[in-house]
Amino acid sequence: MVGAAEEARLNRLESQVDNGGGGAWEYLCLVQKLGARRSEKVLKHGLSILNDPRARSRLGVEEWTLYEQVAIAALDCQQIDVAKECIAALSMKFPGSIRVGKLEGMLLEAKEAWADAEKAYARLLEDSPLDQVILKRKVAMAKAQGNPAAAVEYLNKYLEIFMADHDAWRELAEIYVNLQMYKQAAYCYEELILCQPIVPLYHLAYADVLYTMGGLENIQTAKKYYASTVNLTGGKNTRALYGLCLCGVVIGQLTKGRNKDEKAESPDMSSLAAKALLKDYKERSPEKLSLVTTMMKNMKLIS
Amino acid sequence: MGIGVFVGVLGGLLLAHAAYSTVQYRGMLKIMEEEFSGPPPNVIIELLLGLALCAIAGLAVPEKFHSILPYSEENRVVSLPANLDFMIFNHRGRALPFDPELKLKT
Known part of the structure; x- marks a missing residue:
């Protein structure tokens, strides 16, 4: 969750870093912590740290999380070569790691080699069939291929096992809204409100869905x-x-x-x-x- | 911050010293073959003082306290994190030009 103060801090750091005021590492840490999607900036500033041997060695073991962060940002910016190099560095350091395997799968996804990515994930799932991250990647892959029905199916299967994962509930709700299945979306938001009752944005989204469904009773609830x-x-x-x-x-x-x-x-x-x-x-x-x-x-x- | 840490260290030392004196006192009682009924008054004073100093340090060192009201300005939730576990890469952003200078030098 991103609070007002944290958002202000992120924006301040961003403008500071963009204007060459330093603090790039601090900015990258905050982006990571808040889960913000600022791939372009992460790529730019992350690479400037990684390309500077002194700054890189100062990070110690954090260097490898930075490689991961930059790799994902590069995939998001379609800079496949950069991502490939980062992932290669990571797999040299951690051979056989599932986390790196996930990045390799994501690389295949970014290249739109769906069948290969599917195979890569299936291989990872053989070792640990309940790996949440890989199961979520499969949902994302179905979504990326323009197949929301399959994404819904995967997500429902996932939520049968991991019922307390509110991020997954949110994703499911958003997919249902995209499919205009408001009744199901409302159910997901109810679940989210139960899970985190003081997050106002879930109340707001639930009200939006109810208002969209229409009918006197729904609108009265939406108003509440x-x-x-x-x-x-x-x-x-x-x-x-x-x-x-x-x-x-x-x-x-x-x-x-x-x-x-x-x-x-x-x-x-x-x-x-x-x-x-x-x-x-x-x-x-x-x-x-x-x-x-x-x-x-x-x-x-x-x- | 500096003074707070100093007070905290002092409080910790006092508590440690109180423990040490109690052990000493018990050892003395054993020699004198008396029953242990409670710590001596100077240890109790030391304990109270140490507690007070540690409490002061605990309040002073972390500096600013966060508000516990969900709608107060500092911790009001303004947005949710982007659901990065479900991120997809074939989005419209790929149509944008990217800086080809960005390369990983090894």
Whole structure:
């Protein structure tokens, strides 16, 4: 999970490193720790460390994790040659390691040699049939080949064994959303909320899925989850505030003409959200304030 | 930071000394063939002082404490890590030009 302070630190270090202010190793460590995908920059700065024998020897054993990080970044940037050299260095140091074997498989994947990659992974799985990383690579490979149905199948099999892996649940949810299978995606997000109840982004994603499914009941639930996102983020999440506004409007439309007591509390929360949004825009982006104000007026959330 | 570490080391030394004096005291009691009912008062004072110093060091050395509120500004979750275990390589980024100068020199 990336916190606000950590994100600010990452951005600060990134601009420092880009402007030649040093701290490349610190930056690479932070990227690794936060799981950020900044392949281009990792490749550039990682290679500058690896090509400098003095800087490289200063890292000690960390040198090999840097080789791994750079190899993956190079694959992501389609720099197959660089990746190949890094992996060759690693396999010379650690012959027969599964972790290096995974990198070799990924190299084949990047070259789109699917059959070879499949064979490489199958060979690794013979030795350790429950290796999580390799099983996840198989899912990714199915996804890369444009076969989400197979990816879903693999992931479901994987999750039967490793039920507590929230990254896998998130991936499954995202694939289901891509396939427009919202009911299944909602189930995955429920699982994620159970697993990590204080991560607001899962509440937000769950609410988004419910809102997309539509229907009065779903939208009422979605509104509750948008509200809990607002609660968990201290009102700093713009998307959740917009979600509250839209839910309020849709519920108003759906219950129009029905009994009046249901309507009593709902416009209240969405107009509060609208006010919070306007305040936020006033502070952070005053030039767009008039646009938002007209939109809110059209939705009859503010007068 | 420097003072905190110094206080911590001092507290640790005091605790070690208290242990040493207790062992000595018990040895003395054995010679005098008396029952051990409790540590002598100077050891107790030493223990309390050592505890206080260690507690001060424990609060002073790590410097800033993190907030435990999930929505406080410092540890508010703003994004999730990119799911790198599932990363795929045939994405649209491959259409971008990359610097051919980037090479691993061995």
